[in-house]
Amino acid sequence: MSEKFVRAISADEIASGGMKSVEIDxxxxxxxxxxxxxxxxxxxxxxxxAPLEMGTLDGKYLTCPMHCAQFDVExxxxxxxxxxxxFGGEIPPPVFGEYLQNVxxxxxxxxxxxxxxxxxxxxxxWALVAL
Amino acid sequence: MNGKSRKIALHYFFxxxxxxxxxxFTPDAELMDFLLEQEVVLEGKHGVPFCPCxxxxxxxxxxxxxxxxxxxxxxxxxxxxxxxxxxxxxHTDVLDPDTLPQLSPKEAGLE
Numbered sequence: 001m002s003e004k005f006v007r008a009i010s011a012d013e014i015a016s017g018g019m020k021s022v023e024i025d026x027x028x029x030x031x032x033x034x035x036x037x038x039x040x041x042x043x044x045x046x047x048x049x050a051p052l053e054m055g056t057l058d059g060k061y062l063t064c065p066m067h068c069a070q071f072d073v074e075x076x077x078x079x080x081x082x083x084x085x086x087f088g089g090e091i092p093p094p095v096f097g098e099y100l101q102n103v104x105x106x107x108x109x110x111x112x113x114x115x116x117x118x119x120x121x122x123x124x125x126w127a128l129v130a131l
Numbered sequence: 132m133n134g135k136s137r138k139i140a141l142h143y144f145f146x147x148x149x150x151x152x153x154x155x156f157t158p159d160a161e162l163m164d165f166l167l168e169q170e171v172v173l174e175g176k177h178g179v180p181f182c183p184c185x186x187x188x189x190x191x192x193x194x195x196x197x198x199x200x201x202x203x204x205x206x207x208x209x210x211x212x213x214x215x216x217x218x219x220x221x222h223t224d225v226l227d228p229d230t231l232p233q234l235s236p237k238e239a240g241l242e
Contacts, residue, residue: 061140072140077133079140084178088191112132 003119003130008040011127019062021053024131029118031127032073034060039073040120040129046071046078046113069112076117082107132175138167141180141199145220149200154209154220157228166219170199184217211239 008022014033021030021043028043030053039060045052050066057063062071067082085100092100119130142156142163149155157163169183181187182197196204202215209215213222214231221228236242 059143061143070140072133072136075133075136077136079133079137080174081132081178086191114133 005119005121005123005128005130007126008120008129009127011038011122011125014038014127017057019053019055019057021051024129027131029129030062031120031129032057032060032062034073038120038122038127040118040127041071041073041076042116044115045069046115047082048110052115071115073117076115078112078114081112134168134171134175137171137174138164141167141170145200149202149220150223152200152202152206153223154200154202154215155223155225157214157218157221158226159218159228162218162228166217182215182217208236208239208241211236211241 006024008024008029009020009031014020014031016033016035019030019032021028023029029040030043032039032041034057041052041062043051043053045064045066047064047067047069050064052062052064055063055065060072060074061079062073064070069078069082070080071077072079085104091097121128146156166183170180173183174180180199181194182199182201185197187194200215200220202209202220205216212231212234213225214220214228216233218228218233221231225231
């Protein structure tokens, strides 16, 4: 089956190392400019659904803004789970501490899944994404 | 989680840190692969890629000093032996890492 490429975003709208989210046919996609090579991935983090375009892109590695889970935007592989919280020597206030304990307990059951990637190509100054 | 991809990612991130410090990855590819693999395992367990060759003491201040690449925390020692403790990184001028002995700070004359 041939892939149907659709215009996602004008290539010059994303600086090198940048990302932008677009919505095509109800699909939320983040287009990443990895030093001139474009990749497209699902917008939602494979850990807890945070919007990935608000994170950071270093080379082809995307770090989620919420818990710093990392993904390879070329393959979509989850390469690192959430960074464990650490307050150093400080003890959080009792109620907040209890809340953190509960959240921490829940978080241990949350897996970080790989994210979906979309075939991407550049044509006439546009980043095209295959849906 | 994909361990193989993580290994490649750690290589990418570490390279950026150690180069300005005058270090590079060991030319011994097998050793490098093995050590990075161990760090991926440690990161999966603790959330942080600790040095695979130094003991965890469960004391945050001390443990943070062995998060790879731990060169800035042991600069004097590693500069004296031209490698990091586990040998993942060596000075940029080192061509044969096997010639570098693994000396403790005391053996290297630093204590």
